[in-house]
Amino acid sequence: MAAEAAPADGRRRQDSGFAEPLWRGIAAYRFASLVYAAIVVVVNLDAYARAWAGAAVVGVMTMWTVLAVVGYARPSRRSWPLLLADLLVTTTALASTVVVYTPAQVYSMAPITTLWVAGPVLSGAVIFGRRAAIACSLVLGLCDTLNRGRVDADVLHGVAILLLAGFALGYVSALASEAERRIAHAARLEAATRERERLARRIHDSVLQVLSLVQRRGSELGGEAAELGRLAGEQEAALRGLVGLDADxxxxxxxxxxxxxxxxxxxxxxxxxxxxxxxxxxxxxxxxxxxxxxxxxxxxxxxxxxxxxxxxxxxxxxxxxxxxxxxxxxxxxxxxxxxxxxxxxxxxxxxxxxxxxxxxxxxxxxxxxxxxxxxxxxxxxxx
Amino acid sequence: MSDGGTGGGAPLRVMVVDDHPMWRDAVARDLAAAGFEVAATAGDGAQAVRLVGAARPDVVVLDLQLPDYSGVEVIGKLAAAGSGARVLVLSASGEQQDVLDAVKAGATGYLVKSASSEELIAAVRRVGAGDAVFTPGLAGLVLGEYRRLAAAPARREDEDAPRLTERETEVLRLVAKGLTYKQIAQRLVLSHRTVQNHVQNTLNKLQLHNRVELVRYALEQGLDDD
The missing domain is CATH 3.30.565.10 (Histidine kinase-like ATPase, C-terminal domain)
Structure with a gap:
């Protein structure tokens, strides 16, 4: 029970109705961060080394945001293939910073993707838990490092924020699946109790009545019938105990x-x-x-x-x-x-x-x- | 065995209410053979309520597990239909709370279904005569109910909760331990009638308390609604 209940991070969590608000939150985050990245690009368009590339990257980011939100909306697609694609597209967009920016901009400005890179980290946290979030954060951090050619304070800052967000969401997601598991357990118990009561009513209506009758008639007839009646009475008492109070x-x-x-x-x-x-x-x-x-x-x-x-x-x-x-x-x-x-x-x-x-x-x-x-x-x- | 009445007069009229046809017929046959007049039989609560006016039973032998109404509901509806019949509860199940509720609602006797037909006939006769018929099981339930009322946190409403006298407790405990009234009378050096009266009193106090509680509840609900 416990093993099934608490999937190790890295294994896929059961599709949980409790995670739906998280997915809606992630979708909202993707769009909001896209709008922010687009505004930054538009404002800085003239200063870029390759303005057309900047516009193209925003175009790709927009398309992927729509695809990702639609893709993650269906629980059956919340798995490795979509997450890897998400991570690949996001990393590529992040890597394109060196194409769009001038070398000086690469060091002084945030990458062209800005906060939008957090998408796969958050999705990974909800699907697989904290470890997936850490892996995605590290991949993105590595890409940022390669962009700049060194590990500097900005890289560490970015990775730290991704890790924090991934950890927090992974934790909340784990809580949600635990809550759902407990509710499912409670529902199962309730169903079992109801079934027991239904059985008890049925048994009362038929078996107990007949056994009582056999007991009663048997004792009146005497002889062998009395012995049968006595046996029926014993069974009646045993059965009544069985469907009555739950001794365990x-x-x-x-x-x-x-x-x-x-x-x-x-x-x-x-x-x-x-x-x-x-x-x-x-x-x-x-x-x-x-x-x-x-x-x-x-x-x-x-x-x-x-x-x-x-x-x-x-x-x-x-x-x-x-x-x-x-x-x-x-x-x-x-x-x-x-x-x-x-x-x-x-x-x-x-x-x-x-x-x-x-x-x-x-x-x-x-x-x-x-x-x-x-x-x-x-x-x-x-x- | 042939005298179903209270001796000499018209035989007691009995109505049997049980949803199990085999049982209903067996009980009705036994009662008729013992000289009672089986005025009606009913398979569910609604039918019992419909028939009670015409049948005018003195005693209703009531199974607690009916398909439509609970025991308490049937007892209430029979009384509301103007029947002054005394109710003897016959139950196959060990459903304790149901039995206690039925007795608090006004049933004056309780018998398990595995009781012999002699026991049933004696019980109907005694209930018809106005006596309370206790099984050891019912005595245990009533004893438990008084203890529960006494142990309940002191609320304003509980100030008038019924209490057992020492003698009543003693008698009820002996009934619960399976002693017959005769054995109890011998052990406590009382008359059979006095033992019967003590048992009767424990039931009367509980039923009275139940009615007072119901009225109070109705009043409070009514006042709250305004």
């Missing part, structure tokens, strides 16, 4: 919804009671509480007779979260819990007390022979 969803702050995690435990024999609003806790706390509930339910499954039912109650209080797992089994006889715990063998002791204590919480077990077992754990919310 973790918010950017690292909080997860404990309700979503506990939903997975619902079955024909396990009933969940919880608030309608999310119970957000740090993701690790959610995992630990979930594991403790799983251990408690496992305990019910192992120690209670078949057809024993269990209830899980989740309560969200401002300072703590309380989870109660109750079963309607025969209860744990006096002393057995303590005995097993002392031996360190019972899953209940290890898994539940250990985990809840690690979270700074407490466990109470309420059991009476004949009236089931109630395990309540209370985990404080971190201040």
């Amino acid at each position: 969803a973790v918010s950017p702050s690292g909080a997860a919804d404990l309700r979503a995690a506990l939903t997975a435990h619902a079955s024909a024999s396990v009933t969940l009671s919880m608030p309608a609003t999310p119970v957000e806790l740090p993701a690790r706390t959610v995992q630990e509480i979930d594991a403790a509930v799983a251990a408690a339910l496992d305990n019910v499954a192992r120690h209670c007779p078949p057809h024993c039912r269990a209830w899980v109650l989740l309560e969200d209080e401002p300072d703590a979260v309380t989870v109660t797992v109750r079963d309607d089994g025969p209860g744990i006889p006096d002393g057995r819990l303590a005995q097993a715990e002392a031996d360190g063998r019972l899953g209940l002791a290890q898994s539940i007390r250990g985990r809840v204590r690690d979270l700074g919480g407490s466990v109470t077990v309420h059991t009476e022979p004949g009236s089931g077992t109630e395990i309540e754990f209370r985990v404080p919310r971190a201040a």
